[in-house]
Amino acid sequence: MPASSVTVRMYDVGFGDAFLITVTQDDQAWRMLVDCGVHSQGKARPLLDVVRAIVSDLTEAAAPGTPPTLDVVVATHHHADHITGFAYDDWDKVHVGEVWVSFVEDDSDDDAKTLKNGLARAAKSLNTLIGRAPAALNDETRTLALGLAHTLALNSLGNEDAMDRLLGRNNKHFLNVPKIRYLPDKFARPNVIRTSLPEVNVHVLGPSRDPDQLKRMNPPTSARWLAMQQALDAEPASESAGDQTPAKPIFDEIYTVTPDEVSHDIGIELVSTLATLNLPTLVDDTSELLAAASILERSVNNTSIFFVLDVDGTRLVFVGDSQQGAWDHILQDPAARALVSEPAFYKIGHHGSHNATPRDYVTNAIGNHGTYAMLPYGKVEQWGDIPNETLLTALTGLNTHIVRADTPVADARVHVGPGNLWSEITFPAI
Template identity: 25%
Template sequence: MANVPTTLTIFAYQVGFGDCFLLRFGYPSGMRHILIDFGTTGLPEDTAADQLTRIARHVAATCGGRLDAVVATHRHADHISGFATNPGGTAPGDIIRKLQPKVVVQPWTEELDLAVDARAPSPQAGFRAALQSMHQVAEKAVGFVNGGPPGLTEALKSQLRFIGEDNLSNKSAVLNLSTMGGEQRYVYHGAKSGLEKTLPGVTIHVLGPPTLEQTGSISRQRSRDPDEFWQFQLRRVKADADASTAAKARPAFPSQVAARGGKLPLGVRWLASRLRQARGEQFLAIVRALDKQMNNTSVILLFETANKKILFPGDGQIENWQYALSQPKTRKLLESVDVYKVGHHGSLNATPRSMWNAFSKKGPKSRKGRMTTVLSTRPDKHGSVEAGTEVPRTTLLNELGAHTDLHSTHLMAHDKLFDQIEIPL
């Protein structure tokens, strides 16, 4: 039948720590192409500097100069930085824009006309004000580190810079996404995806994010007042960041801890260094909470054909998943998933244990129709093995490798542009 896809090809692009997937649904009448995310916050070290441009050109060539849809799961840089533009019109985002996608799908929190106190898509009415303050916190975090505060370990500064930069507002990419499509769809749990006409014969289930009227779980990282927490944190960190930026002097031996103490006696200046380290660790705790909060706005899509189910959850974490998994119908749908794009680059709390245990198609290599998993990640960018927070998480990787057909970009040669995965439908 002309209106039912018979094949799915997934192009998993090498973006290091980030996501970029092109889905090509094959119909007897032709191909349909959907780009899901396009960004990075850390290419592999020996990857070409123009990697995102190369990817954009490959996407353009593969789809024949016309995309059917773009899905930007959330606004973290590792998911949308590739959509950025430049005045000369030569940036990767300019190339994607020229492909004139018919539909652009984003989470409801990205609707630019949404009121700052909105708790759900317009015209319902406070999550958006918090998101704006969160970006300002990220800016302060980057400024704090770049100001060269003495007494911070290199590991702490690296984590602050990485998470802070990932949470910057990515204004160019955000604006490009908001205007590039023929139709803009801002989705939430249970909403129509806007992809129905693009993908005939495919049912698209939007499983996340929920609105704050559906559940408060996605705002659970905030304090009692959901509208004030990030504004409060912004005030809290502003003085530290501004003071750090103002202190431009560099020590003679920058790799060593500088025990500056102002007028403190020489013998107790070590205490000032310890206090500065503690301040940095508190700052890191704030931006980690910010990072998790933004992930909880991620779009979660389940594509269902007559014979296959394909799950793309972006970076949705447990607070995002909680509402979907509370629905018996959704839990039943997820049991028979055939293809799973591993959430949040392989972090443990983005693959809920209850969901993983319920997947019925995982099993040994000898199992016919074994589940396929697809992962885009870079091991050395986020978290630490010592703290048990490394991404991708070793225990999860072991499970994926043992019980599914795992395709991961961190296992690819760095000079390979993409992994091509064929899924018969």
């Protein structure tokens, strides 16, 4: 059996993810790119620079006369900070074997359509409502809260140009037409994916397809902030003499929904409650808007592809932005829990957020044997509690080596690229 090694290169995009994984066996190599995106308010550098660096690295690795090649591209979920980089046309020159996306993106899957449409409607409705909250504009605290709510909701809409390339739609494409996998499959066997290299397999563990879990990810149509949207859309336009100039919308038209759409989505039972709503109070309820945006953010995060790459027994855990609910699905299953326990590598979920790496995992599963953990992070002013210092301290206390994208430190195993553009870890064959 040829000896294998695996290298994980984390590109410093800022508040976003871009990981290039290379597995080598003698003169053979298998490459996977996991995500490529950045949050609009947390860029470390122009994202196009990172995309071109990735393509350049792939070109350098390719055999003479052959195009830059990726065996697999994984888009863990459709948040902008994970996929926006795929909108750039530089990917036209890259040959891709397979594209893996969450089953939520499968338009032929009834469960997926219901969940995806619910998330998209919720994001659009929430953005519209935030844009109609003028009462908050004279209060700095409320303005900041509304801004953060808008940022979360907008991120939840994802990026259609990027998703078009990943799925080969609307004249967006890679050099070739890759195979598309919607993961996890409904059946267990296809969720253990064998690569072109012996003893190198990928175990896809999430997101959950359990109906009860799906219900938890789909924003309920009875949510109070959706009722607020319904009520606002039903209000008659002002006819006062002083209202000669229509108010300019705060957000683009694509983020608005019509009253008919909202009525259809919410249901007639809320229409009857319209007269009881205190609109000035509801519109000014910025805490509820922020809470709604956070719920929506978590819902999309929990559609992340969660997988373990097993290279001859060396296990690397990639969780996307999976949060508590998605983790419960993994940790409560004995076989899945065993796969994520005592890994050689852990991609710290959701940029080190407090609710993305469960206490149970840190305390009882990750182990105390020198795991390397990478933290894709760039500062976003509104999120001063990310990364969560309690989490990082707990990991460090268990002898976990944390490699931060924003402040990488080289050591015997960690290499750092010029200008801190990337940092990488290589795990030799066992």
